[in-house]
Amino acid sequence: MSSREQYEPGAASGAEVRKEGEKWTLVLVRDLSHPPAKVWKALTDPEHLREWAPFDSDRSLGAVGTAKLSTVGTPTPQVSETQVKRADAPKVLEFNWGGQDLRWELEPRGGGTRLTLWHNIDRNFISMGAAGWHICFDVLERLLASQPIGRIVGPEVMKFGGWQRLNAEYAKQFGVETPGWPSRPRT
Numbered sequence: 771m772s773s774r775e776q777y778e779p780g781a782a783s784g785a786e787v788r789k790e791g792e793k794w795t796l797v798l799v800r801d802l803s804h805p806p807a808k809v810w811k812a813l814t815d816p817e818h819l820r821e822w823a824p825f826d827s828d829r830s831l832g833a834v835g836t837a838k839l840s841t842v843g844t845p846t847p848q849v850s851e852t853q854v855k856r857a858d859a860p861k862v863l864e865f866n867w868g869g870q871d872l873r874w875e876l877e878p879r880g881g882g883t884r885l886t887l888w889h890n891i892d893r894n895f896i897s898m899g900a901a902g903w904h905i906c907f908d909v910l911e912r913l914l915a916s917q918p919i920g921r922i923v924g925p926e927v928m929k930f931g932g933w934q935r936l937n938a939e940y941a942k943q944f945g946v947e948t949p950g951w952p953s954r955p956r957t
Contacts, residue, residue: 900936
């Protein structure tokens with residue numbers, strides 16, 4: 771039985787960066803042992819999102835159109851209007867969040883799903899983003915296995931020792947500087 775206290779993220783893996791000029795895209799791949807329809811529901815249903823995602827939605831993301839996404843764990847919730855541009859259940863979901871494009875692809879693999887996320891993100895935050903999504907995916911995996919540990923997002927995630935380690939590991943893999951967050955003086 772997995773619990774939040776026992777949770778420790780594994781090594782940084784399954785992520786890469788694609789660069790097109792100044793535009794950087796984080797690509798994360800995770801193999802899940804659950805069918806695409808179940809994973810789709812977790813990606814689109816507001817009740818499921820509340821268990822693992824870094825944002826809440828005021829409606830299902832499973833249909834094209836406008837939705838309001840609220841950032842979780844910030845002192846004041848930041849609400850941004852998003853456009854769900856594509857919702858091909860249970861294959862492709864595309865929307866923007868806070869000016870960044872997210873594209874989720876679900877590919878059947880045996881009885882499970884290969885989940886791929888493309889997230890165009892500021893180069894300065896790419897290792898932090900990879901570390902954050904890595905932990906979100908771990909929490910998602912436990913939720914799908916009916917062993918929820920509750921979401922770990924926002925400032926709370928940075929208190930996790932595993933997050934600091936992942937941030938440094940991804941920065942090294944991507945060849946970027948580890949963002950000094952929280953800022954610490956250099957010696």
